[in-house]
Amino acid sequence: xxxxxxxxxxxxxxxxxxxxxxxxxxxxxxxxxxxxxxxxxxxxxxxxxxxxxxxxxxxxxxxxxxxxxxxxxxxxxxxxxxxxxxxxxxxxxxxxxxxxxxxxxxxxxxxxxxxxxxxxxxxxxxxxxxxxxxxxxxxxxxxxxxxxxxxxxxxxxxxxxxxxxxxxxxxxxxxxxxxxxxxxxxxxxxxxxxxxxxxxxxxxxxxxxxxxxxxxxxxxxxxxxxxxxxxxxxxxxxxxxxxxxxxxxxxxxxxxxxxxxxxxxxxxxxxxxxxxxxxxxxxxxxxxxxxxxxxxxxxxxxxxxxxxxxxxxxxxxxxxxxxxxxxxxxxxxxxxxxxxxxxxxxxxxxxxxxxxxxxxxxxxxxxxxxxxxxxxxxxxx
Numbered sequence: 001x002x003x004x005x006x007x008x009x010x011x012x013x014x015x016x017x018x019x020x021x022x023x024x025x026x027x028x029x030x031x032x033x034x035x036x037x038x039x040x041x042x043x044x045x046x047x048x049x050x051x052x053x054x055x056x057x058x059x060x061x062x063x064x065x066x067x068x069x070x071x072x073x074x075x076x077x078x079x080x081x082x083x084x085x086x087x088x089x090x091x092x093x094x095x096x097x098x099x100x101x102x103x104x105x106x107x108x109x110x111x112x113x114x115x116x117x118x119x120x121x122x123x124x125x126x127x128x129x130x131x132x133x134x135x136x137x138x139x140x141x142x143x144x145x146x147x148x149x150x151x152x153x154x155x156x157x158x159x160x161x162x163x164x165x166x167x168x169x170x171x172x173x174x175x176x177x178x179x180x181x182x183x184x185x186x187x188x189x190x191x192x193x194x195x196x197x198x199x200x201x202x203x204x205x206x207x208x209x210x211x212x213x214x215x216x217x218x219x220x221x222x223x224x225x226x227x228x229x230x231x232x233x234x235x236x237x238x239x240x241x242x243x244x245x246x247x248x249x250x251x252x253x254x255x256x257x258x259x260x261x262x263x264x265x266x267x268x269x270x271x272x273x274x275x276x277x278x279x280x281x282x283x284x285x286x287x288x289x290x291x292x293x294x295x296x297x298x299x300x301x302x303x304x305x306x307x308x309x310x311x312x313x314x315x316x317x318x319x320x321x322x323x324x325x326x327x328x329x330x331x332x333x334x335x336x337x338x339x340x341x342x343x344x345x346x347x348x349x350x351x352x353x354x355x356x357x358x359x360x361x362x363x364x365x366x367x368x369x370x371x372x373x374x375x376x377x378x379x380x381x
Contacts, residue, residue, distance in 0.1 A: 019291060055275075131191065166225070209223075
């Protein structure tokens, strides 16, 4: 019997690989002869680098880069086992969690550090980039990222504009002469699960600016600056990104990546499925286990358990999801291919206890699922 175990991380508790090992441990108590294939998963957000590195036998590199406020921070990126694919989470270098709540200001924050991670990957020899852009602290249209790769953003006097969303007001020209030459030979895929345009009421500034510290006046300024930025982009590159779906992701980083790296935006879970070769590795399985920290109404909208389930259903394989907790609207996942879900809390317990004891709780829950299955007919396939 072949069982595929493909969970996401349980945020703040265990990595996807640790969760997969715990599920495996529980299953072996009941099915000791099973062929269990562990495939750590993610959906393009936090944990994607670690999951892809674990799933492919890659490695993680650490770099000192500029954080969103211009201070030095330590950030990581992954290199997959093929040696040419780098995985970057922009939040590692330019994320909202790197900025204390009381000093958040998207007029000032920059994506420069994200560009430094890309530069480091290119210098290492990577020619395929997978970039997750969730959790940003920025609203600079990706100008900081591009600057770190050699692009110049200039005022009328040919001096550089200030970094951050505020500096875009003085932008008069863009010089791409010194863009890192390896970009021309590099495929860039961006994990992006939102369709926001660059500007307007549904754009980067209005929708996401407030959570990054923007008050109503700042939102208007940031939006106007991105409109101006797009006009300069159009004049320089011949393309407008103003209404392109996903251009407004991560404060316009989506637009910057499309403009300067010719990036393709895709759903994070789809990128992950391709990267770990999930479809091929799932062939011949009798059962599939997946999971994440909380199953709720959001899970049905392209998160890892549903992405895994859709692949499984293409082979008519039953799917069980194990979760740290089961929240409101979780039953929606049944319509998306998950056949059963189990929470790991066996008795009333605090969140702290559930987090600290996640590994044995996940293992025990997997064992319980296996015991139930052993008296059914699924395992007879």
